[in-house]
Amino acid sequence: MIDLDEKQERVLLAGIETFENSESFESSMIELAELTKTAGALVIDQFTQKRERPDGRFLIGSGKLEQIRFAIEVGYIDTVIFNERLTPRQNINLENALGVKVIDRMQLILDIFAMRARSHEGMLQVEEAQLNYLLPRLVGQGIELSRQGGGIGSRGPGESKLETDRRYIRTRIEAIDKQLKKVEKTRETIRQKRSESGLFQIGLIGYTNAGKSSMMNALVGVQKVQYEKDELFATLDATTKLVQLGDDFTVSVTDTVGFIQNLPTELIKAFKSTLEESANVNLLIHVIDASNPHHQIHEETVQKIMSDLDMIAIPVLNVYNKMDIAPTDFAPTLTPSIQLSIKEENGVQWLKTAILEKLHDLFDAFEIELPYAQAYKLPELRKFALVEQVVEKETAYHVKGLVSPDMRWKLDNY
Template sequence: MKNLIENEEKQERVLLVGIETFENEAYFESSMQELSDLTKTAGGLVVDSFTQKRDKPDSRYMIGSGKLEQIHWAIEVGEIDTVIFNDRLTPRQNVNLENALDVKVIDRMQLILDIFALRARSHEGMLQVEQAQLTYLLPRLVGQGIALSRQAGGIGSKGPGESKLEMDRRHIRKRIEDIEKALKKVEQTRETMRNKRTKSGIFKIGLIGYTNAGKSSIMNALVGEDKEQYEKDELFATLDSTTKMIKLTDSFTASLTDTVGFIQNLPTELIKAFKSTLEEAANVDLLIHVIDASNPDHEIHEQTVLKIMKDLDLEKIPVLNVYNKMDKAQSDFIPTLSPAIQMSIKSREGAQWLKTGILEKLHEMFEHFELQLSYSKAYQLPEIRKTALIEEIIEEEEGYQISGLISKNLMWKIDNL
């Protein structure tokens, strides 16, 4: 029994550090809480936390010398394995801090990359994460003898691994180039699939939102229990873009795409690496922005998502805001974005409320049409029902008189009949 206990993997003991400045004071506390949640998601145990108010970060250590001494003492007392900074460290700051504190030091960016490495399941996802990690770590390899020795395990070491980090810069650049070539091939396949969905005349809906807002739960509820994807109450539970078919009425069908959740200060390396995945959201007809109404920082989350949507040039796409987890929200909750649906996808009627809300949005977006369909073309009626919202079908002497609503982008299907 003793040997078994000794062989159990020890949970990494972590100390968090954050710098509060004028620029981040509005969301500093929520950002530090998020850093704690991210650390737990990565498997770490948060033992202590230090913050400091400064006009600007220290160029050598990010923090002042006095705070550095306090942290050094806390590391010894708390038997700390890893220090995680909430701000992005320069390569030189990283080296200086590890030399001064004599423990592994990483920043928020490397922590997020680590979690992505844990969560990636598809071949594409793993390639994208490795590309982002190598791009991030490349400038940090020079003069990092002690730093590299501490990357052998634990938080911040998932993905490429120690052996790849010890390759010289030329080999790492070569690996990044190889990954880019492989991802281009994957993107070609993804583009082919996107084109097929466009040509099929299927209305496309995309889920977007802050991480852990409930996007995967919404997809599972709309798709059906027999086609569920992984969902859990944790940050970045799913990473890989997933597209499935859903029925909004007995016949009207749409594709639903779930993309990676966003977060404050999402590493630019990840946005670049996941560009092809995030582009799935740019090729939809309607975006559903999912917001966790129970989170006290939901307004900050909303602004984070809106900023990323602007960066990805998604503002031209119609949006339906969905405030999820209303069963856990404050009784005086008031939505800040509109149009909006307030619901809980876990409730019995949650999925139906959402479908109703989507259909109401479609009635606003779609254009009216009238079609005379001869009886000889009656075989096309089921396809029309799948593509359009039918209001009325009248059987006349020469055929069907059909009226309804359809997306402007799909009007060509009606015009070609």
């Protein structure tokens, strides 16, 4: 009987610890194993080495290289994945020395993005990132666009029979750029309309698998608008939905791709328009996985990427999620913050209350007299302002509340 099941790729992980990465090295290697699992492969072995600096030819030393070569033979290894970014020359040297496919952390992440991309825009963004990564490697006996045997590192454009001609690749990148610029214009138009509508805009950001999609679904309600699963990079595409926070007050909430350590620059460039969905909001909700022992490193990673995307000036509400499975001695490292589990019954209500409290700090107080003849305007007012008190007087309603500084002009109509 012929076994038609696809053979699971057997992988060996390797990484070097230097003075520069010593603090995050352990968590980074754990994450590399999780990324490999997400890509559908099986981790058989792992090798690490402490070095003052990476070796120019092989990244690792000759002794460690021999150990890995022996482990490949004994463990029937198909692929070696390095935690560090390899130069094109290092990649060639390692494949020649080890006799198996060698990729780095960057190509692994690109591969997962290719696997996760669902929308036409997402597929284009991933393809552009992969081609930009592969372009300098298409020299001599370097990485081919279509690897024999497939597996990790061969998804996306790697699966198609593209010519390994640098001029062709550049032409393809230019064509993708043009298509993405059209999409970016459409996104900008939508953002402009959203801004003009008077809606207060909230963006969910955070490390991958922190629970952003679960939070999005909980805020929206019964309907599951965003795919959620306990895995890295479960969602790539930006999704924006309307959420009612109290009475009729409505905001827009945007969920987008999660961050990770050493996110490839090719991806940041390709996903620029998608990431800008969160860069053009009035409030950011930074979602943090409280159950992850390395959450502080995750926080620092997110803050660095926020800085790179010029998002530091946007107000932030820090939310520690997954408190139901967090250690009993958990202590938040970012303040002010709130702690909850969005999966628990009262989690979404705590989150909405925290958002409203944050808005009290960001909004301006107002008082207006609304004539009874214009009472029909009150429901409309409640949609873009936090109405706290409505008192009936002789000829009008006396309304007290809070409104976003950007929307204060709309009170002129009342």
